Amino acid sequence: MNIPDQIREKLAVLNPQLLDLRDDSAKHAGHAGAASGGGHYRLQIVSERFVGLTSVARHRLVYETLGEMMRREIHALAIEARTPGEAAS
Template sequence: MSESFDFINASAQEKITHLEALLTAALEPQAVHIEDDSAAHAGHAGAASGSHYTVTVVSERFAGKARVARHRLVYDALADEMRRGVHALAIRAFTPQEFAEQFQ
């Protein structure tokens, strides 16, 4: 899927849609939301290509896993993009129960 996607030359919305699709395929989340934080990193390496993101994922796949293991699942799902255009990720990974307790 990601091999044919030209991340660097895609629009900001195309990049987000692509990242969401990869996370959905890998983690079967109840919810996934990605914010492009690149503007806040103007002048920083990688910011010009729109490559700083905050990723929020709510998935049962995180149940029983420590924070580092959850982040690894997200990084694994986005491995190609991490090599080809994503410069930085801030990850918020919740189980559905944790998300409900914290935000509802």
């Protein structure tokens, strides 16, 4: 299973209504983080799990859910985490 699929699988526990993951690694070729093998990703995720959480808490929840992947397979992750209510407006 490739890394984006692994990321999607791990984030499935957040029951996302929307999960859009883009691999931007090619844009960072030659960058020190890319040399270590870690990819660069952009994530848009909408989940009820974010209701009542600050932006920082939402990001922490995503990082905790991805666990060890944040230390090896993922060098950089840009996150847009919204609640369903925020996504609808």
